[in-house]
Amino acid sequence: MSLVKTAVFPVAGLGTRFLPATKSVAKEMLSIVDKPLIQYGAEEAIEAGINKLVFIVGRTKNSIIDHFDKAYELETELEIRGKHGLLQIVKDVIPDGIACVFIRQSEALGLGHAVLCAEAAVGHEPFAVILPDDLIRNHGDGCVKQMVGVFDRYHASIIGTQTVAIEHSDKYGMVAGPRLDERIARVEEIVEKPAPADAPSDQAIVGRYVLTPAIFDLLRTTEHGAGGEIQLTDGIAALRQHEQVLSYSFEGRRYDCGSKVGYLRATVDLALEHDEVAEDFRDYLKQLKL
Numbered sequence: 532m533s534l535v536k537t538a539v540f541p542v543a544g545l546g547t548r549f550l551p552a553t554k555s556v557a558k559e560m561l562s563i564v565d566k567p568l569i570q571y572g573a574e575e576a577i578e579a580g581i582n583k584l585v586f587i588v589g590r591t592k593n594s595i596i597d598h599f600d601k602a603y604e605l606e607t608e609l610e611i612r613g614k615h616g617l618l619q620i621v622k623d624v625i626p627d628g629i630a631c632v633f634i635r636q637s638e639a640l641g642l643g644h645a646v647l648c649a650e651a652a653v654g655h656e657p658f659a660v661i662l663p664d665d666l667i668r669n670h671g672d673g674c675v676k677q678m679v680g681v682f683d684r685y686h687a688s689i690i691g692t693q694t695v696a697i698e699h700s701d702k703y704g705m706v707a708g709p710r711l712d713e714r715i716a717r718v719e720e721i722v723e724k725p726a727p728a729d730a731p732s733d734q735a736i737v738g739r740y741v742l743t744p745a746i747f748d749l750l751r752t753t754e755h756g757a758g759g760e761i762q763l764t765d766g767i768a769a770l771r772q773h774e775q776v777l778s779y780s781f782e783g784r785r786y787d788c789g790s791k792v793g794y795l796r797a798t799v800d801l802a803l804e805h806d807e808v809a810e811d812f813r814d815y816l817k818q819l820k821l
């Protein structure tokens with residue numbers, strides 16, 4: 532039984548890169564084929580044995596709350612029409628035994644602040660943080676399940692990482708430190724969105740973390756950092772002064788669904804794996820003669 536039972540989803544951001552789509556729809560509700568991004572994140576958490584999902588939402592994110600609520604009218608209607616397959620899909624959005632908690636982040640003060648908003652719901656336990664914009668797919672265990680396994684072994688906070696071209700360092704938190712094995716390293720340097728010349732390595736933070744609750748006290752005193760926001764990266768830099776922090780180069784493929792091209796790549800790849808549409812869609816792509 533894993534020690535990590537809670538996942539936090541900071542989903543209060545405005546999603547301006549997808550306007551006008553995100554004028555009234557939460558960016559995390561944009562679908563890849565037929566499933567909203569936030570649900571891929573929830574499924575990744577549930578697969579890892581997590582049973583409490585904490586969503587940090589903003590004022591315009593009520594569609595996320597609705598998505599994870601029970602849809603009585605829809606379920607009754609599908610039942611009456613005998614659409615049992617669809618009924619199951621609707622019921623599976625939140626399987627039995629999974630609790631959802633919604634917390635309003637009333638001011639957009641940054642990712643570190645959003646995580647701090649989850650403190651009361653998380654309690655004094657380790658927890659995962661999932662940024663659903665980063666869609667991560669793997670044919671074996673999902674990224675969070677892999678990281679929770681590492682946590683259970685080391686009892687230390689873990690940051691999901693991936694190698695990026697150094698010229699993109701200013702889009703990511705960047706880490707560096709000695710390797711403990713093929714995938715795990717000790718974090719000795721960590722900095723939010725450095726210029727390429729200042730990047731400590733080519734290892735970028737992706738939107739997956741497993742953190743000890745010691746992070747909360749540190750986030751409370753974290754100063755505004757890059758972009759004037761309270762950065763989770765800065766909180767983790769402070770955490771590293773007190774306890775070991777590890778990085779984990781996950782197995783799988785990440786799609787940056789916060790960008791249009793990343794979103795389109797995810798759409799194409801997942802459509803090609805989708806039982807219902809894969810065949811037709813492959814035929815369509817073949818005849819495009821690009």
Ligand code: G1P
Binds near residue numbers: 764
């Ligand atoms: C956030 C984090 C950053 C991380 C990134 C991963 O940045 O602050 O450290 O590398 O997520 O997606 P954002 O993309 O929200 O600006």
